Amino acid sequence: MGRDREADGDADGGLSAGEGSDATGERRPDASVGDAAPPVLRSFIDAIPTPTLACDPDTRAIRAANAPAADLLDRDRGALTLTGLDDLGEAERTVAGEPIGKAVADARDAGGVARFEWTVSDAPLWRLELAVRAATIADREWLIVGLTDVTDRVSAERRLRSQLRVTDAIAATVPAALFECTARGTLSRWNDRLAADVGYGGEALSATALPSLFDEETRDAVADALRSVYGDGAGAECEATLVTRSGERVPYRLSLGPVTDGDEVVGAVGVGEDLTEASVREERLAVLTRVLRHNFRNDLNVVTGFTERAIAEVDDPELAAELERVVDTAERLLRVGETSRRVERLLADRPAPRPTDLADAVEEAIAMLPPALRERADVEVDVPTGITVSAVGYLAEAIAELVDNAIRHGDAARPSVSVTAAELPSESWASLVVADDGPGIPPAERAVLTGEETPLEHASGLGLWYVNWIVTAGGGSFDIGETKTGGTRIEIELRTPDGE
Structure with missing residues (x-):
């Protein structure tokens, strides 16, 4: 960090005549004796508790710097007063792409406080926010520049954007509808699958209440699931009938979960699944199972009946025993069919x-x-x-x-x-x-x-x-x-x- 090395009265901006000339004796425009900061300016800057510089409005040369500024910039205050504002960073433009000189000039002309961000260094990242305003001190105009280190915020924003890119990639890849709702239950983000399911594109879904996408008979189930998520902070599931833009009715399953900030539920995320294919498949399997079971049972009853009649008619004990095995096998298969009916019921009831x-x-x-x-x-x-x-x-x-x-x-x-x-x-x-x-x-x-x-x-x-x-x-x-x-x-x- 910066060190305050004011060993004498000139170190904070009061330059001697020798300090105002270079080796050729020519005067430097940013270090002339006439440009020395008056004591009242230095006192004013020193009284500010946050990192602050005072600059010449024409040359942007730094004329005074307080201790917090020297600490933030990791330079002696005396060294800072030998440089210009433009020399603090590697970039010549603000984050918004405007030249530093123009941003400062615009701030001078604005008549108030102008703020802009400046990436002082890319490797490692170091970004400052500059708050610039013109002020008259000791009968002269100065630029007062407040400095704030926003590197941590920028790094966090970059990490968040990276995470969002990954999230968007996942949302685009997952073969299901994904969406996010605000605390009011309105859609704020969604993937292309949800837009395709409902038949809306672009931003047409923005701020749409999630229950309004479903028919009147089932939208209360969706609203109840949302209330459960927001009220209990736990996941909820429901099935409802989605109504597409063209009026098609689609069986739909929703799985919802809370988005929390500390102990507060601030939104909800959800997964939507079109049950059309599953419903058709289940219906066909149910029909197939019923037909097979009916034929299975009837045919086995025929086998059992004829076999028992045959047992009664034969006199050969060995043959009768073999026929008994046929009856036992048929009865066992009938029990398998009955068990399959119970399994089907179990799976359907959930x-x-x-x-x-x-x-x-x-x-x-x-x-x-x-x-x-x-x-x-x-x-x-x-x-x-x-x-x-x-x-x-x-x-x-x-x-x-x-x-x-x-x-x-x-x-x-x-x-x-x-x-x-x-x-x-x-x-x-x-x-x-x-x-x-x-x-x-x-x-x-x-x-x-x-x-x-x-x-x-x-x-x-x-x-x-x-x-x-x-x-x-x-x-x-x-x-x-x-x-x-x-x-x-x-x-x-x-x-x-x-x-x-």
Whole structure:
């Protein structure tokens, strides 16, 4: 930083006759004795607490500088009074592109304070803001120049512009509509995808209220999502019908999030997704699934009926046993079809987790079992009351699926199945265990949870998939193990509401 080296009375601008001449004896226009700064000018500049210079209005030679200016410019005050204002920087023009001399002259003629910025150095960056005004001191006109270092602000602006360029590049690349809203819920920025979706170009969307882009039936959902973002400072999602400029109605999904400044929500950002293709695809898949399932069920019922008639007519025990296998296979495939219907319903509903009494869910699951199946096994239930877990509404179906599988696949004359539950020591999780005395689950069945299935070794049914999807939809986990006797032990861990 600059040092104040006023060792004598001439160091701050009072020059001697010798100091006003060069080696040839010719007088320098910026250092003549007659141009020396009067004491009152130096006193005036010294009294200003911010970096300030006093310059000759004609030559722009510096005649006085206070200590803050010397510190800012990293020069002695005496050295500063031997230079001109133009010599402080490398550039000959202001940031706006105007010559320094003209900017100062315009300030002199303006009759007030004129401000301009000057990049004193590019490497490293150093930029000053100059506030220039003409003043009469000691019966003479002077230019009083206030200096402010704006380098940090300029550097921050450059970083921000760089970040904005990256953001704009991302927004142009992402195959989704991106936008930003003000605190009033009006659009302030958006990418080309949103403009294409609504059919407006240029600045036509500027200051448009986001809900106004949607039809009357669904715009309240958009407004509610925005209020949630601004009020709670958390993300929100909704689906609504976008109305394009041409009047086309487009199914649309919005995901919104807050823009915060400290603790205050000052705006919102969002992602919009045209659901037209997804809706058409889902509709076609639903039709295909219904048709296939209907034909699948009807044809298998025909197979089962004819096979059972054949069993009744044959006298060969071996042939009858083979026909029984046909019936068993057909019934298993019918159960797969039924499970696929339940999976389709689960995926369509997108259920949200809710507090669920675990004992009630187990009781409901046992009641779901076919009576004939329930009567051929010993099912022991030990689930304490008062355990509440966070789960989707299909939890009872998942438990019923596990007990059903345990009974059907048991190789004992009378399978034994236990359903137990307990709160884990962490007090934020609860465990439900379904264990049996059967032969265990084949590796191909376990692979549904590890992703280790191969094209030639898929799981034989949808049951474990269905259970896994229900459990994970509620934020829980699902694990397959073995009992001490070699049977299957399936553990479901579910969060308790206090642990969320």
